[in-house]
Amino acid sequence: MASQHFQKKSANTKQEIPTASLPDIIFMLLIFFMVSTVLRETEVMVQTRLPRAEALTKIEQKRLVSYIYIGPIQRGPNQGQTAVQIDDALIDNQNTISQIMYSKLQQQPRLIVSLRVDESSEMGIVTDVQQELRDAGTLRINYSSRQDREGTVSG
């Protein structure tokens, strides 16, 4: 009697989860990520271990930011040599930086230059790049750095 009763009950109830709306949910997630993020554009060829700092500010508008990477080259024949990278390419001649940055400034007048400099670098190369930036007129810069200690909030 009892087993018969169970069988009858399980046969009548539908045990499937409705999956018809699953694609819609996933599409919602997808659209959220597409709208709220920026595509990773470049492959970084120099090592940039960022220094730690406390007095940090956040860059809210990522679209205004242009990156300059300074650090030792990770791979290839010149491995370990300190180099400057803008966009996808390493800069051979540092005098060209001002021209590159000037053309970027024409496209985006509110340009912020984020300097992602390896903590082992020396100030010499950083100053050279800064002089080039002054020549180009891109005066808003940001020394990219990591949060000093977990939990401290400043800005």
Add this chain to the structure above:
Amino acid sequence: MPKMKKRERGEAEIPTASMADIAFLLLIFFLVTTTIDVDTGIGMTLPPKLDQEQDPPPVKERNILKILVNAQGQVLLEDKPSALTRIREEVITHLTNNGQNANYSESPDKAVVSIKTDRQTPYDIYIQTLDEVWMGYFSVWDSQARELNYPSYQEYKNSLGPDEENQVKEIYPAQISIAEPDPGSGES
């Protein structure tokens, strides 16, 4: 007639079972190729390029707090050797002096902090120095914001409209000068 019946029986629906999988694939693609982490850093504004003939604007000696960092990462604060951690206090005394002590600034809006490095100075030490200076400014701004009945400078800044003047920054403008480094002593 039998032909019509057959047509009615045939299902005209597109199978949507794999739709979720396709959407998942797209989602994973975007998750992998995008950056979510917020960029943080120390913001600065470089001085505009001066003409060769034009001399830099004159600043009284007492209004400048000179910080020198050498290739070994040692700090010289107003010509006295000092620890990195001392910079913050010195910046605060310099800014809030208001002409009391003859060695520090005349007034907050005239106060300038100057950082000078060698070409061989490690970038890490430079950032730590700059960080200490900024933390000095932040703590002065914080106490000024508290006088305006805000819990912190951050809160005050958030309460400002886009066209409102930042009163705190009006009183204590951030004037940090980064001097061009000395050539240094050759190889470090």
